[in-house]
Amino acid sequence: MLELRGLKKSFDGVRVLNGISLDVGAGEFVTLLGPSGCGKTTTLRIVAGLTAPDEGQVLLGGRDITGLPPEKRDVNTVFQSYALFPHMSVERNISYGLRVRGERKDQWHRRVREMLSLVALEGFEKRMPSQLSGGQRQRVAIARSVVLNPKLLLLDEPLGALDLKLRQQMQRELKDIQKRLGIAFLYITHDQEEALNMSDRIAIMREGRFEQVGAPEDIYERPVTRFAAGFIGQSNFLDCAVEGTLDDGAPVLNYFGRRFPGRKPGFPVRPGDSVSLCLRIERIRLLRRPSGECFLPGVLKSRHYAGGSIREIVELPGGQEVLAIQQSASEDRIAEGEQVFMVWNRGEAALVQ
Amino acid sequence: MRKKRREGSGAIWLVAPMAIWTILFVGVTLGYIVWLSFMTRNPDGLGVIPKFTLDNYLKILNPSYGKVLLNSLKLAALTTGVCLLIGYPFGYFMARAKKSRRSALMMLVIVPFWTNALVRVYGWRMLLMGDGPLNSLLLSIGAIQEPLKLLNTFGAVLLGMVYALLPFVILPAYSSIEKMDWALVEASRDMGASPARTFFSITLPMTAPGLLAGCVLTFVPSIGLFFMSDLLGGANEVFLGNLINTQLLKSRDWPFAAALSVVLMLLTSSILWVYRRAGGKSSDIAVF
Numbered sequence: 001m002l003e004l005r006g007l008k009k010s011f012d013g014v015r016v017l018n019g020i021s022l023d024v025g026a027g028e029f030v031t032l033l034g035p036s037g038c039g040k041t042t043t044l045r046i047v048a049g050l051t052a053p054d055e056g057q058v059l060l061g062g063r064d065i066t067g068l069p070p071e072k073r074d075v076n077t078v079f080q081s082y083a084l085f086p087h088m089s090v091e092r093n094i095s096y097g098l099r100v101r102g103e104r105k106d107q108w109h110r111r112v113r114e115m116l117s118l119v120a121l122e123g124f125e126k127r128m129p130s131q132l133s134g135g136q137r138q139r140v141a142i143a144r145s146v147v148l149n150p151k152l153l154l155l156d157e158p159l160g161a162l163d164l165k166l167r168q169q170m171q172r173e174l175k176d177i178q179k180r181l182g183i184a185f186l187y188i189t190h191d192q193e194e195a196l197n198m199s200d201r202i203a204i205m206r207e208g209r210f211e212q213v214g215a216p217e218d219i220y221e222r223p224v225t226r227f228a229a230g231f232i233g234q235s236n237f238l239d240c241a242v243e244g245t246l247d248d249g250a251p252v253l254n255y256f257g258r259r260f261p262g263r264k265p266g267f268p269v270r271p272g273d274s275v276s277l278c279l280r281i282e283r284i285r286l287l288r289r290p291s292g293e294c295f296l297p298g299v300l301k302s303r304h305y306a307g308g309s310i311r312e313i314v315e316l317p318g319g320q321e322v323l324a325i326q327q328s329a330s331e332d333r334i335a336e337g338e339q340v341f342m343v344w345n346r347g348e349a350a351l352v353q
Numbered sequence: 354m355r356k357k358r359r360e361g362s363g364a365i366w367l368v369a370p371m372a373i374w375t376i377l378f379v380g381v382t383l384g385y386i387v388w389l390s391f392m393t394r395n396p397d398g399l400g401v402i403p404k405f406t407l408d409n410y411l412k413i414l415n416p417s418y419g420k421v422l423l424n425s426l427k428l429a430a431l432t433t434g435v436c437l438l439i440g441y442p443f444g445y446f447m448a449r450a451k452k453s454r455r456s457a458l459m460m461l462v463i464v465p466f467w468t469n470a471l472v473r474v475y476g477w478r479m480l481l482m483g484d485g486p487l488n489s490l491l492l493s494i495g496a497i498q499e500p501l502k503l504l505n506t507f508g509a510v511l512l513g514m515v516y517a518l519l520p521f522v523i524l525p526a527y528s529s530i531e532k533m534d535w536a537l538v539e540a541s542r543d544m545g546a547s548p549a550r551t552f553f554s555i556t557l558p559m560t561a562p563g564l565l566a567g568c569v570l571t572f573v574p575s576i577g578l579f580f581m582s583d584l585l586g587g588a589n590e591v592f593l594g595n596l597i598n599t600q601l602l603k604s605r606d607w608p609f610a611a612a613l614s615v616v617l618m619l620l621t622s623s624i625l626w627v628y629r630r631a632g633g634k635s636s637d638i639a640v641f
Contacts, residue, residue: 071545083534100550145543
């Protein structure tokens with residue numbers, strides 16, 4: 001439904017977008033995830049029509065809208081700062097778009113009530129934005145932007161200013177609203193958990209490019225680059241050399257003289273190449289004896305009790321320290337300073353560039 | 354409670370210098386002028402005879418002086434209107450200009466202040482004279498056959514007033530537009546409003562405090578600014594400001610000049626009162 005084709009943008013000679021392309025399907029929830037300055041807000045503003053791209057096109061429903069001003073686009077935005085009109089009541093804020101279209105009060109009044117019930121703010125019609133809490137302002141901003149039934153809603157870190165508990169609640173509510181209205185969401189965040197919880201697909205951005213685009217599970221289980229793997233979840237990276245290939249095409253890896261098979265990567269590798277093995281901290285087991293095909297010996301350096309889990313640090317033969325997280329119920333406790341074997345399943349450790 | 358009271362008594366000493374200053378230089382002088390306005394003129398020369406009278410105020414009701422008052426209000430209203438029409442757009446574009454260009458524009462507004470106001474008004478006199486550069490230019494290109502009477506007209510006074518007071522609209526307008534959250538404008542456009550609709554529904558109401566401050570800052574001084582009308586309006590154009598000036602220095606009618614001053618003060622105070630009632634902040638007009 002939304003197609004971005006080769007968008008490029010520079011500000012004062014600094015490249016912000018390096019030719020990005022993305023498709024968003026009808027009713028799909030797509031998240032742009034990346035560190036600040038990676039170009040996600042610029043991308044959103046280009047879709048909204050608030051910034052013009054230097055190159056590339058924006059298509060909405062097959063129509064080229066690249067040159068259209070924001071008011072001519074069937075797209076609405078929830079701004080990071082909410083941008084509620086301070087001189088208008090909640091009711092007048094929400095009805096603004098309808099009033100601009102020329103609707104009279106008897107026409108828009110019903111829609112405003114519907115929107116207020118959608119965001120659970122019944123009875124707040126006459127309040128001014130200054131009389132609302134942060135969470136309530138957020139809800140008004142959402143109501144105001146969906147009242148026009150856009151095909152696509154753009155959200156620029158809408159939950160960034162809320163505290164953790166409220167943020168988690170709003171995540172569920174937003175997802176719920178999105179499903180109920182069937183509007184496609186293009187959502188910006190730098191919070192990986194938010195992205196994993198809510199999205200149908202995540203596009204990881206870095207320096208004006210998409211590092212990887214895929215379903216949350218895809219990105220978590222099958223990261224392609226070290227950046228993508230590092231941005232979502234917590235991982236240890238072991239730099240290994242490729243020594244050969246098994247019959248099934250999987251590479252044999254060498255880490256400081258220890259050999260073990262690796263998962264078949266999504267990119268071609270040849271003997272002699274160096275790759276990073278991405279070990280998720282919760283997918284590592286620490287045992288007294290080796291087990292299975294993938295393991296490395298080490299020394300348990302320290303153990304930190306954290307309630308439901310234990311965080312353990314293991315020093316590997318080359319001196320690199322690895323963080324592992326275990327369920328805290330384990331009976332057989334290995335003491336600090338003892339020899340351990342770090343064990344993992346071949347399929348759970350991705351190879352990244 | 355006791356602690357609070359002790360803090361309060363200490364605060365009195367902190368405000369004492371301010372209070373003494375205000376009583377001495379505002380209260381006493383103002384009181385003197387009000388007292389003067391109810392006294393009788395000394396027919397023999399300077400000063401007054403301490404005899405209570407309302408004649409000075411009744412004299413203002415004389416139609417010829419009433420006309421002066423109306424003329425002053427007309428000038429002030431026109432000055433304010435023209436300043437708003439030029440100053441608001443100027444402030445708007447200055448606030449929206451690139452940072453580098455913004456300071457250059459700001460200089461354009463401020464540099465004239467580095468020269469004495471009187472000198473600049475004399476400059477305008479030169480420009481507008483019958484055989485001045487403006488008339489010579491118009492004559493030489495054949496736009497006119499004989500010199501226009503530019504100086505000593507209502508228009509010349511209006512020009513001088515607008516020239517002098519324009520920054521007092523530009524600066525508050527600039528600051529209120531610059532302070533405004535531009536996301537509001539973007540949100541309005543995003544919801545389908547055209548640039549014009551956005552301006553009238555969002556930008557204008559959001560910058561109204563600056564606009565209102567600009568109105569007060571031009572209207573109030575333009576009622577009383579006497580040297581502008583003296584130098585550019587000549588004897589034909591009499592306004593409240595130079596009427597007071599003449600009564601005090603030439604006619605030596607101190608009580609009448611005082612009565613006119615009291616009326617002028619009441620006029621400007623009532624404007625400030627209306628400004629405050631309309632929700633204006635004193636800090637927005639505190640530029641001096």
